Every structure is written in structure tokens, then in C-alpha cells.
Amino acid sequence: MSTETLTIGKALNLGLRRAMEDDAKVVLMGEDIGKLGGVFRITDGLQKDFGDARVVDTPLAEAGILGTAVGLAMRGYRPVCEIQFDGFVFPAYNQIVTQVAKIHARSKGRLPMPIVIRIPFGGGIGAVEHHSESPEAYFAHTAGLKVVAVSTPSDAYWGIQQAITHPDPIVFLEPKRRYWEKGEVDTDATPDPLFASRVLRGGDDVTVLAYGPMVKTALQAAEAAAEEGRSLEVVDLRTLSPLDLEPVYASVRRTGRCVVVHEAPTTLGLGAEIAARVTETCFHSLEAPVLRVGGYDTPYPPSKLEEEYLPDLDRVLDAVDRSLGF
């Protein structure tokens, strides 16, 4: 067993490196990912070691990154596209939704699209507009795409490798404000499946679901609740499309209560889908309606207000109180 303590950012870097070593067809493409190593340094040192044909500094055009990735995938390559910030994915949205997502079906499986779209997502870093968004619902709503969100260094290290070897296109969401969070990574382990949620903390009173940057917040809330004698079960969804809700159903059948937490605007966010499914499936076990804690239905605010916008520990605990109050 080889265990290292790594940040999420470094774990991604090592995961990318290992994927590139394992398969010469893996090609990284994005803006500033070469000499600079990416604005978050996730690709640091990779161009130096693998060359500029495998770590491609692209022209500044997101649709171009994704559109050429389609052609490369048709030629047997496995492109890993870095979108610099979440808000910049929209120029590429057409290629992702009308092309990347549909070509496998359109071609009756003759043209696989093993493309990974890495997006640093979510707020909390004090950035200017378009640098702090949560676009996951757009992609999860699109048939043909799969969407995952990592929250720990271990998942980051393994998840990026699993995403790259997976045959379908994957939107790979990286919680940018957690890039510097540290954790243990066993680089020899057998990783959990990519498309599986995971109970991170057991509890009996309320099931709390979160993914990406909100996982840490949910765990902090559970810690705080425990001091008041309340036992929260925290589930890291990990996979947003397909959703893996069987462990959630099992949990809710025990606790009778469910709170979904995410940063994205609440209306028509993933929480809405999860609430509907949990209600359909666990109706007779529920003691309270499934509650959502999300961003407001506003554009992401100026950074001086983002702490107001983002769900925090107190808003999660407030929802837990409301759930228990039914």
C-alpha cells in the first residue's frame, strides 16, 4: 500500500500523469495548460514531460477545444479538455450538447466519444463574474453525457483516471475552492466505482446529500449537529448523471428525513430531481418533505456577497431543524 497526503489539485495532477503514462492516446487540451500548467496548476509539469503534442495549449476558443476533441475522438484519441472556469463553458455548450452528447447515439455506437471535460466549478474564491458558477444541471439534463463531481483527493486521483478510461463523454466537475484541501490517497488501492454515491458519515436523524464543494460543508454541519445531539447521515453523491440513489433510499428509509445541499440555483437544480425521486421511492418512510438548500435563483453575486449566496453550515443546520420540526 502506498499512501500519500495530497491536495485535490495535486491528486488530479498525478491522476492525469498516470492516465497519460498508461495510454498514449490521452491528449490534454486547453487554454494555458502547457508552460503555465493551467491557471490552477492542475497540469503542472505535464507538458514538460509529455510534450506539446500531448498537452496542447489551444487557441482561446472553447468551442474549438470541444469540437476538435470530437474529431480526435473519432480518430481513436481520448481528449481531456480543460475549461478554465465554469462560466467559460458556455461558448462550448453547443459542441457539448449537440455533438459530444449525441454522436454515439446518432452513429448507433459506431463513433464512441471518450471525451473528458474538466471544469473547475463553484464559488467561494472571491473571483469576478463568470468564474464561480455551477452549471451541472445543464449537463445532467442532457442525454448522452455523464457528470461526476469529486470532493476528496482520493476521488480526484482515481476519478480522473476512471473518467479518462470510460467510453462515454464525462463532464468532470472539480470543486475549485477545495483544490487545496488535503487528504490521503492510496495510489495502489482498488478505487470505488466512478458512478456510485457513498455514505461518508453514518447517522440516524436526517440524511444530508451533497456533492463537490458542499460535501465538506455537509460534514461540518454534521459535526456541529452532533454537539447538539443530532445524528446526521452524510452522503456524497459523487455521480450526478447517472444518479446513484439506492444508498440514499436506504438511508432515508431509516432516517425518514432528507436534505439536499448544492451551490447551484435551487429552482430546477439537481436537488429538485433528487427530491422528486426520493419522494416517489420513499414516500411511506418520509417524516418530512425532502428539503433543499441551494443557491438563490440569481446570477452569481459579486464576491463580497458570495458568502450570503452560498449554502453554509448554518443554512444546512437550519434545514435540518425544519425537517425535524415536521
Added chain:
Amino acid sequence: MSALSQTTEVVDPVPGADAPHLPGQPDLVQLLTPEGERVEHPEYSLDVTDDELRSLYRDLALVRRWDVEATALQRQGELGIWASLLGQEAAQVGAGRALAADDMAFPTYREHGVAWTRGVDPLHVISLFRGVDQGGWDPVATKFNLYTVVIGAQTLHATGYAMGLQRDGAESATLAFLGDGATSQGEVNEAMIWAATFSAPVVFFCQNNQYAISVPIERQSRVPLFRRAAGFGFPGVRVDGNDVLAVLAVTRAALAAARDGQGPTFIEAFTYRMGAHTTSDDPTRYRLASELEEWKLRDPIARLKAYLSRSGIADADFFTSVDAEGDQLAVRIRQGTLEMPDPAGTEIFDHVYAEQTPELARQREEFVAYHASFEGAES
């Protein structure tokens, strides 16, 4: 005088921009005049045998026959829609016949003539417009990608594929088809920037058929389209798109240059869509009958026929046999269309993912069970 006019030198950015869209100017590469006379061009010669010339005529005539039959099938309610290539046969056959076996073509949705040259069965194209599938041909085996309906998206795919060819050391190229309207798309511009930057072996083949549905080329560009290539840093050529020989020569040269590592070329095939954009629109609303009449005089098939007859390369028997072959093709298309089975309902679930998701597997089961529940019921 204002300060602005004193300090600003106003330069016409585009010489000749006042009349950018007229054919018959020196920039237009032509090897066969509208009257069917063979002419030479200093930069583009063409070495073709008589057999090849007859074969090109056959392609043009059969592709038109296919198109006419498909249009009729749509009018009779057998196809949801049809995008006619009438008038663009030479541009498509010329470009398609310039491809080498290992080159890859990336069409839009009107490139039936190119499909023909790649050996794609017309019924596999018809099935798309009948709503049976999204294109029944194998894009890997035919080296003819599936149709792309979102305007311009395929130019990036062609460029990426060309980058793949480059990496693999393959001596092949890609041919990206687009229309005049597509040149306004951001993605097409990105594709050209990419192609130039990476010197990708891709040829952009623009059929300027003068209209993007109803909007004329003047609403897309102030400059002749082929001149745009200079701004991206690669050659642009305008060819008479109704002259199959010129299109073949120009496209062959551009593909050869691409395979040779000389990077992209932009070809503007100057042509005209004789029919509607699709069977859903009415071109009499947006263009003059006189314009159509004028273009009829430049018909791509009539001019090759005139040349072949006049030069003795083909005789009346040849043309009669091609006509007969066209009639047989039309019968095959008609029967094949009418006999085309509807797809099984479960097909919608089958290829969404390479690795099926549990949710979709569940929905598929639900679909099957729901439909099974009607079995044996009164209709």
C-alpha cells in the same frame, strides 16, 4: 472638418467589395464554360481520361435523378423533409471524386452527391429524412461522416480529425463541407484558426449557393468568401461550382497540399441552389424568377453533356444508357423507401451510452412492459 476625418485615413478594406458576388471574374477557376467548351487554367490543369469524364457525367445524372425522386417522395408524404441538391451536383461530385480512399469527408446535410461518391447507399440517406434513423451508413467504413445539422459544427470535427491524422503520420486529409451561411458561425472561424495554427490537413469546401435558407450571401459577408482565408493565413480559391472539372482539379490540388503538410485551403465553390432550401420553404418569396433563369443557363449537367457530345467522348447511346440507369435507380429508391421498416421502439434507448446507465435500463424495461401490456388487446 471634424477631428476624426482629419486624422483618419479611410481605406477601402476590400478592393472590389462593391461587386463581390458576381461570377465570371478573373478569380473564378473554370475548366468548362457554361457552353460546354473546355478551357485551360494556368494553375489548375486536369488530367482525366474519357472513361473518367463519362463516369463524372454518370455521377451527376444519377445524383440528380436520386434528388428528383426524393423530392417527389417527400411531396407524396413519404419523407418528412428533403434537402435538395438541385444545381449543386457538380460541386459535390467534383469534391467527392477528389477524395482519396483514406480521406475523410465531413458533410452538412445536403451532400448527397458526396455521399454517392463515397459509396453510401441512397436509401441510407433517405432513411434519415424518412425519420427511420439519424443516418444509416457506417461513417467509419465509408469515410463519410454522418450528416451534421447544426450549422458549422462539423468544421471543427474535421479539423480535429485532421489533427489526429497528422499525429498518426497518416498521409490523408479531411474535407469539411459548409455552406455560405455557415461562414458567419463562430465555430467555423474557430475551425479555421485551429487549422491554420496547427497546420492541419483539412480542406474547407464551401458551397456558396447564394442563400442561407432565404437570406442572401450579401447578409453574410461583405467580401467574397474565398478572400476570408487570407485573414486566417491560408489560401482561398474560388471555383466555378457548376463546373465539375474545375471543382475536381481545385479540390484535388488542395487535398494534395494538405496531405503534403502544407496545411489548410478554403475553397469557395460558386454555385446556386436551384430548388428550395428544403421542401419546407418557398423560394419564390425571397428570390426572383429571372435569377433562377439566369442560373439555369449555367446548369452543371447540361454543360458537361454538351462537352461530351461535341467532343465525341460520349454518344447518344451512352446518354440513353445513363438515363435508363437513372430510371432503375429511381425505382429502387422508391421501392426501398416504401418497404423501409419502421425501427423498433426500444432503439431509442440502445446507443445513448456506450455503457448503459441503470436509470436508462430501467426506463427501457418500463417501456417494454408498457407496450407489452397492450398485447392481445382490441385495437
